[in-house]
Amino acid sequence: MKVVVIGGTGHVGTYLVPRLVEAGHEVVCISRGESQPYLPHAAWNQVERVFIDRAAEEAAGTFGGKIRDMQPDAVIDMICFTLESCQHLVEALRGQVEHFLHCGTIWMHGHSAQVPTTEDAARQPFGEYGIQKSLIERYLMREAHLNNFPATAIHPGHIVGPGHIPVNPAGNKELDVFEKLAKGETLNIPNLGMETVHHVHADDVAQVFMLAMANWSTSVGESFHAVSGAALTLRGFAEALAAWFGQEADLNFMPWDQWKETVSEDAAAGTWDHIAHSPNASIEKARRLLGYTPRYTSLEAVFESVQWLADHGEIDIS
Numbered sequence: 001m002k003v004v005v006i007g008g009t010g011h012v013g014t015y016l017v018p019r020l021v022e023a024g025h026e027v028v029c030i031s032r033g034e035s036q037p038y039l040p041h042a043a044w045n046q047v048e049r050v051f052i053d054r055a056a057e058e059a060a061g062t063f064g065g066k067i068r069d070m071q072p073d074a075v076i077d078m079i080c081f082t083l084e085s086c087q088h089l090v091e092a093l094r095g096q097v098e099h100f101l102h103c104g105t106i107w108m109h110g111h112s113a114q115v116p117t118t119e120d121a122a123r124q125p126f127g128e129y130g131i132q133k134s135l136i137e138r139y140l141m142r143e144a145h146l147n148n149f150p151a152t153a154i155h156p157g158h159i160v161g162p163g164h165i166p167v168n169p170a171g172n173k174e175l176d177v178f179e180k181l182a183k184g185e186t187l188n189i190p191n192l193g194m195e196t197v198h199h200v201h202a203d204d205v206a207q208v209f210m211l212a213m214a215n216w217s218t219s220v221g222e223s224f225h226a227v228s229g230a231a232l233t234l235r236g237f238a239e240a241l242a243a244w245f246g247q248e249a250d251l252n253f254m255p256w257d258q259w260k261e262t263v264s265e266d267a268a269a270g271t272w273d274h275i276a277h278s279p280n281a282s283i284e285k286a287r288r289l290l291g292y293t294p295r296y297t298s299l300e301a302v303f304e305s306v307q308w309l310a311d312h313g314e315i316d317i318s
């Protein structure tokens, strides 16, 4: 198949594009040309790179037409963030593609009631990002069910892998949290540390996309979580990471209002976003219908990322 990947040089594309090439697909990667894949791979020599700024083309009303004119059999949209943007593309591709795969997020759930959260749970999204992703998913599923538009939505958790910073045990992306755990220093944790984060290795997200394509009749009109087999509590995460560094975690639990004063405004906002969602998503549907078997646990994925940060001088864990 000819597969167009919109935003193919990012976290997920780094693994997905080589997987697509290895599976024998003709791959076109759309990006602005500002970023390169996180890891080198010989498969990129066989990929057609097309530089398009989606935002600019959408503003001009020409983005969907440009993608359609490439005559793809399948389109994988990694970077759609508003309902309007999705509608523009779907209108252009209606009746033109065999499969349309959208990258969403588990944030589309918002507050969970029963965990692990399943794909059919009632949506209670909050925050503009989660609300828009939820609207996109709803729109795509209706298009699939009512109008036979061949859409599948895949919802990753916190994406992890070499080259980028994992969400840490304080629920944000501050690098000093890793250093404190590595050095056996006291780490302040909000509340009781029982709120959760749910990581996934970028290659496991790529695996779900590949399985959805290989199981077309099962995946069209469906949403799937793409997360590791189990979420982590902040406390358990901190203890496991400290142990990986050869330390015993020295954790200081603080009520939210006090804790947030100990970090920057940005870090507090990041933590709030993560703990307010406290994601804990089920992979049972992807396992049952697609045969998804994550290669990485949350901790294995994080350890790989943290090792990369240390090897590249981003954190000092000596």
Ligand SMILES: NC(=O)c1ccc[n+]([C@@H]2O[C@H](COP(=O)([O-])OP(=O)(O)OC[C@H]3O[C@@H](n4cnc5c(N)ncnc54)[C@H](OP(=O)(O)O)[C@@H]3O)[C@@H](O)[C@H]2O)c1
Binding pocket: 006, 007, 008, 009, 010, 011, 012, 013, 030, 031, 032, 033, 034, 035, 036, 052, 053, 054, 055, 056, 078, 079, 080, 103, 104, 105, 106, 155, 156, 157, 158, 159, 160
């Ligand atoms: N990060 C997470 O933890 C997380 C969690 C859940 C869901 N998600 C979802 O994952 C998706 C992002 O995937 P990712 O993390 O693999 O992407 P990413 O690492 O953010 O990479 C973005 C890709 O899109 C390209 N791009 C960015 N802006 C563009 C534009 N205006 N026009 C054309 N290309 C553009 C970038 O290349 P250039 O810079 O060269 O243009 C790059 O190829 C999003 O839908 C997000 O909601 C992410």
